[in-house]
Amino acid sequence: MLLLNLIQKTLSDWISFFADRLLSNVKKTTCSMRLFFNISLIFLLCSACDFHQPNQKVLGTTTDHAMVSSAHPLASAIGVSVMQDGGNAIDAAIAVHFALAVVYPQAGNIGGGGFAVIRMHDGSSSALDFRETAPSLATKRMYLDENGDLNNKRWSTHGRMSSGVPGAVDGMFSLHKRFGSKSMESLIQPAIDLAKNGYELTFLGAKIINTTQEDFREHNDWPIPYLQKSPWEKGDRILQPELAETLVRIRDEGRNGFYQGKVADQLVAEMQKGKGLISHDDLANYKSVWRTPIAGTYRNHKIISMPPPSSGGIALLQLLQGTEMHPIADWGHNVSETVHLMSELERRVYADRATYVGDPDFVEVPVDQLLDSTYNHQRFADISMKKATPSSTVSAGTIPPIESQETTHLSVVDPNGNAVSITTTLNSSFGSKVLVEGAGFFLNNEMDDFSSKPGVPNQFGLIGGDANAIAPHKRMLSSMTPTIVTKNGKLKMVVGTPGGSTIITSVYQTLLNVIDFGMGMQEAVNAKKVHHQWYPDEIRVETNALPQPTIDQLQAMGHSITPTDKLGRMDCILILPDGRLEGGADPRGDNTALGF
């Protein structure tokens, strides 16, 4: 009730603000005139723009037993049919992952990597790291010129030199080995069929392939299936015979069908056409790694997320610790106090990320210290609720000494309550833009996630230091935050999104939307988002996220506001109080939640 009152008050303050502005020129205004203007403005403003109003209870797809939420309807449908056939959530996730490599080539992949967070119905949880690694010939200064400056040749983001050793195929086999119940052949087959027989482009699918034509031409010397003289249109069919052949090899020869033999030869030959570094040994030696998930609590919920080499889990829990000290539900969703607090927490947490987090197999990541409540209490103690802290005055916290622009997400829950949250990526849209000749899959440009030079931003504007410097075989730092939430020992939410550096803050806000602001899953996903990442020192604000008075208030506090088109492309599942599942599939993309 209190929340509702506050929301009404905020809305009416906001409307009065506009009304006052409009009426300031009207010399004699009576109360009834003012009321008339206010009511008209409510109707006018609500119809003119879609500012999100909490608790309006938009309901996403709901099902009784099982659900898949992914970036493409064809991939979601494949996952559902695996579970209808008796497969579990992990089987479904594997089939969806391979299908996305075909129908969502900008991010779905076999030439990239990712992370999986799993919670089985018995309450056990695990995390698989199938992140790419730097090739053995990689060096700390490989993207710098002779003056030690980052060269302007885009080597870390475009072309063969930008690729790390792919981890996705090994990852799928590792997941299957530990949890799979259906044959791997049956899980890969739907992807083979889609690659061989073709699939129809959606409007957004055609659009992204059209906008990448020039890059495809520049980085490929063979007629890749995505190149066409006339623009692609919705409904056009894309066939990928080379990719189908590669998937057949993986189906028939297992992991080695990708990391050894013909596909490995094709990949290494592709490297040798340019400055690519990946060798046969790099491929043969790639191994995904089981890690202990990051776990913490937030307002009686347990949060299970990805540990390093992702920064996501640590950063998410730091942000939640900082939020728990404040009554944001009373303040309201996307009001200036809440946005200010989130931004102040975020600039501090991203400064810690840049300094302390890297591949745990190479650097000592002070995980316990960063998650320590005393540390975070002190870390956030200097936040003023009246004014913004310039990022130039924020640096990483002092921790006690150690005692010893494409990605995609999929969420699955099966009828037994097993849950999987996978975020997987080529990094940029279509990764390096290089499609391995003859093998038909895109290679990632994940090397750009390393810090090529301390203090110099990568493509997401993220800066880093030695913890994330390039070294042979090292995994580059990630922001991917596949997350599972439980309450009272029961599964409550499966959450994740692409979005580069904005992944962490989109997951964070989605959790707040459900836990603090009482939204349903679809509503929490739809809700407009904001983002701060320390540098650049700005709050990125999604179109229509904040009304002008809130922006004015934030600017008056010293925040710089940068409008941005879209934040997040979430795929989430919420277990409703009656046990049904509600999907949260992001309307910002073709994302689709399906189930039974």
Ligand code: DON
């Ligand atoms: O691992 C990371 O943090 C990035 N490679 C993710 C890239 C991404 O989400 C791009 N998508 N929009």
